[in-house]
Amino acid sequence: MKIGIVCYPTFGGSGVVATELGMALADKGHEVHFITYNQPVRLDFISHHLHFHQVLIEEYPLFQYQPYELALSSKMVEVVQTYELEVLHVHYAIPHAYAAFMAKQMLKEKGLNVKVVTTLHGTDITLVGSHPTYKTAVEFSINNSDVVTSVSNNLKETTNKLFNIKKDIQVIYNFIDTEKYDKAHQQKCKRIAIAKPEERILTHISNFRPVKRVEDVIRIFAGVRKEIPAKLLMIGEGPERAKAENLAQKLKISKDVLFLGNSDEVAKILCYSDLFLLPSQTESFGLAALEAMAAKTPVISTNTGGLPEVNINGITGYLSNLGDVDDMAKNAISILKDNAVLEQFKNNAKEHTKRFSLENILPVYEEIYKSCYQSK
Numbered sequence: 048m049k050i051g052i053v054c055y056p057t058f059g060g061s062g063v064v065a066t067e068l069g070m071a072l073a074d075k076g077h078e079v080h081f082i083t084y085n086q087p088v089r090l091d092f093i094s095h096h097l098h099f100h101q102v103l104i105e106e107y108p109l110f111q112y113q114p115y116e117l118a119l120s121s122k123m124v125e126v127v128q129t130y131e132l133e134v135l136h137v138h139y140a141i142p143h144a145y146a147a148f149m150a151k152q153m154l155k156e157k158g159l160n161v162k163v164v165t166t167l168h169g170t171d172i173t174l175v176g177s178h179p180t181y182k183t184a185v186e187f188s189i190n191n192s193d194v195v196t197s198v199s200n201n202l203k204e205t206t207n208k209l210f211n212i213k214k215d216i217q218v219i220y221n222f223i224d225t226e227k228y229d230k231a232h233q234q235k236c237k238r239i240a241i242a243k244p245e246e247r248i249l250t251h252i253s254n255f256r257p258v259k260r261v262e263d264v265i266r267i268f269a270g271v272r273k274e275i276p277a278k279l280l281m282i283g284e285g286p287e288r289a290k291a292e293n294l295a296q297k298l299k300i301s302k303d304v305l306f307l308g309n310s311d312e313v314a315k316i317l318c319y320s321d322l323f324l325l326p327s328q329t330e331s332f333g334l335a336a337l338e339a340m341a342a343k344t345p346v347i348s349t350n351t352g353g354l355p356e357v358n359i360n361g362i363t364g365y366l367s368n369l370g371d372v373d374d375m376a377k378n379a380i381s382i383l384k385d386n387a388v389l390e391q392f393k394n395n396a397k398e399h400t401k402r403f404s405l406e407n408i409l410p411v412y413e414e415i416y417k418s419c420y421q422s423k
């Protein structure tokens with residue numbers, strides 16, 4: 048099949064899922080065309096079935112805001128026409144689903160019928176999409192997509208609560224290429240470069256936006272550190288990083304907190320992690336938690352959004368109420384203080400990721416594309 052994928056090309060979960068999906072489809076022989084403003088960070092060009100089309104924006108002094116949707120929809124039309132694509136799969140509703148709708152209308156005028164699949168990822172619904180500034184357009188673009196999917200049951204329910212949705216939303220969980228994490232484990236983990244042998248390693252990976260509550264990460268670690276020698280790895284960049292660094296200094300633990308910035312070597316970093324911290328205000332799914340589990344790392348998280356669908360309380364880690372850093376520290380200590388308990392949680396976490404494997408989820412997307420082809 049010939050599929051166009053539109054996403055944010057950044058480290059964010061939606062871009063990662065879209066890129067991994069495109070690469071896996073190309074590996075299976077489908078022709079995949081990424082349409083984005085930059086080359087997606089996880090995209091490698093090892094397959095000749097992968098194409099990347101850059102959306103370029105013309106700067107013009109009149110514009111306070113550059114009209115990205117116009118450039119994107121024009122690019123979609125061009126790529127669909129040139130490569131005879133049958134499906135456009137857009138990840139993150141804003142503005143991708145809206146731009147895809149416009150592209151579809153323009154293509155109709157040229158006698159072409161492209162199907163639009165929209166995958167909702169979370170903040171496009173919960174934080175941004177439901178804001179009055181965007182709500183009407185987001186609702187319209189969801190209702191006018193040919194197929195709508197969401198990454199968790201919780202996100203589906205939330206979307207139906209916040210919008211007047213006339214379409215059925217199909218839940219397709221995010222997936223993980225488990226082999227990639229197995230490979231990272233088979234190579235020698237350079238744990239000693241990070242921590243002393245007696246220290247546990249805790250990790251947090253995110254875009255350091257307010258929704259991730261990175262100060263809670265520091266507070267949880269401070270609680271753990273009182274009882275167990277440990278290091279905390281903070282991976283990512285974002286607006287809350289300075290606050291987290293200041294708090295670590297204030298709590299006098301900064302020598303044990305390492306801010307490592309963005310990384311596309313997540314599997315290698317997780318390879319030597321003992322515990323993953325994700326105390327988010329909300330997560331539609333929590334891909335970072337799934338990646339951690341695939342690398343045998345149990346998860347301490349909040350019980351918000353779709354997190355309970357990914358992190359199983361008492362099995363793959365623990366879930367606590369939002370902001371309850373004492374409970375999260377207590378749970379973290381209960382896992383970390385005993386080698387046997389830690390090993391059990393690590394194995395459980397790894398085992399649980401099987402249901403989110405690429406092999407299980409990829410065919411579901413392929414079925415959707417097939418149904419789009421057949422209904423043309």
Ligand code: GMT
Nearest residue numbers: 059060061168169170330331332333334
């Ligand atoms: O986590 C973020 O803020 C990035 C955001 C994105 O769109 O890239 O992540 C959302 O989509 C991910 C992939 O489906 C989910 O795993 C994240 O839970 C979701 N983030 C939120 O709901 C806050």
